[in-house]
Amino acid sequence: MIEMQGVFKKYPDGNDALKGINLVVDQNEFVYIVGPSGAGKSTFMKLIYREEKPTKGQIVVNGFNIGKLKQRKIPYVRRNIGVIFQDFRLLPKLTVAENVAFAMEVIEEPKKVIRKRTNEVLSLVRLKGKANAYPSQLSGGEQQRVAIARAIVNNPSLIIADEPTGNLDPETSWGIMELLEEINFRGTTIIMATHNKEIVNKMRKRVIAIEDGVIVRDQERGEYGYEV
Numbered sequence: 695m696i697e698m699q700g701v702f703k704k705y706p707d708g709n710d711a712l713k714g715i716n717l718v719v720d721q722n723e724f725v726y727i728v729g730p731s732g733a734g735k736s737t738f739m740k741l742i743y744r745e746e747k748p749t750k751g752q753i754v755v756n757g758f759n760i761g762k763l764k765q766r767k768i769p770y771v772r773r774n775i776g777v778i779f780q781d782f783r784l785l786p787k788l789t790v791a792e793n794v795a796f797a798m799e800v801i802e803e804p805k806k807v808i809r810k811r812t813n814e815v816l817s818l819v820r821l822k823g824k825a826n827a828y829p830s831q832l833s834g835g836e837q838q839r840v841a842i843a844r845a846i847v848n849n850p851s852l853i854i855a856d857e858p859t860g861n862l863d864p865e866t867s868w869g870i871m872e873l874l875e876e877i878n879f880r881g882t883t884i885i886m887a888t889h890n891k892e893i894v895n896k897m898r899k900r901v902i903a904i905e906d907g908v909i910v911r912d913q914e915r916g917e918y919g920y921e922v
């Protein structure tokens with residue numbers, strides 16, 4: 695589902711963020727991306743959902759050659775990818791239900807489908823009771839659950855999560871991880887960048903370590919491997 699061959703990313707200011715990435719991620723894998731600050735993890739994730747373009751090399755996601763994608767085709771690829779950030783990025787003036795529904799409105803789903811599916815995903819993240827609340831009225835963990843609901847509402851085959859527990863306390867973080875595991879169990883591939891040693895060591899998934907723009911380790915049922 696994701697294939698990278700000889701991928702380099704040099705930012706316009708000359709920063710070499712990635713220097714020759716090769717990897718394959720299959721459908722339904724759960725992959726942790728670990729590594730020191732500035733190693734290139736976020737850049738790696740941004741290339742997958744085409745927030746950034748590679749300077750060299752090939753990236754294929756769900757059969758699309760991401761680097762060569764025409765501007766007008768980008769929405770088709772993004773529709774199949776849910777993205778979750780450390781800082782939630784909800785729309786503050788929309789309610790919980792509206793934040794989730796918005797992701798379906800932009801792809802012009804019928805109103806009836808939107809209502810039904812919004813209810814479904816809010817149940818899944820256990821937030822049905824907060825449907826009419828605004829993000830500012832929610833805890834951090836609840837806001838992240840809304841962001842997860844929004845990410846999965848269009849049934850993406852892939853979720854990219856960039857430090858999804860970075861702003862959350864340990865207990866809340868576990869709740870988020872259980873949710874991501876359940877989503878993975880239902881068939882969605884998950885790629886998650888994290889600095890959370892406890893989570894990586896307990897959940898035992900594939901671990902890819904990036905240092906200074908290259909993959910230095912790729913382990914099944916791996917460990918975090920750094921002191922924090």
Ligand SMILES: Nc1ncnc2c1ncn2[C@@H]1O[C@H](COP(=O)(O)OP(=O)(O)OP(=O)(O)O)[C@@H](O)[C@H]1O
Pocket residue numbers: 705706707709710711729730731732733734735736737738
């Ligand atoms: N938009 C940008 N323009 C120029 N350089 C950038 C840009 N974004 C990132 N970089 C540089 O690219 C390198 C990799 O950054 P990246 O954000 O991918 O690292 P990271 O592993 O995600 O770090 P962290 O764990 O701190 O989030 C760093 O040297 C960073 O300064």
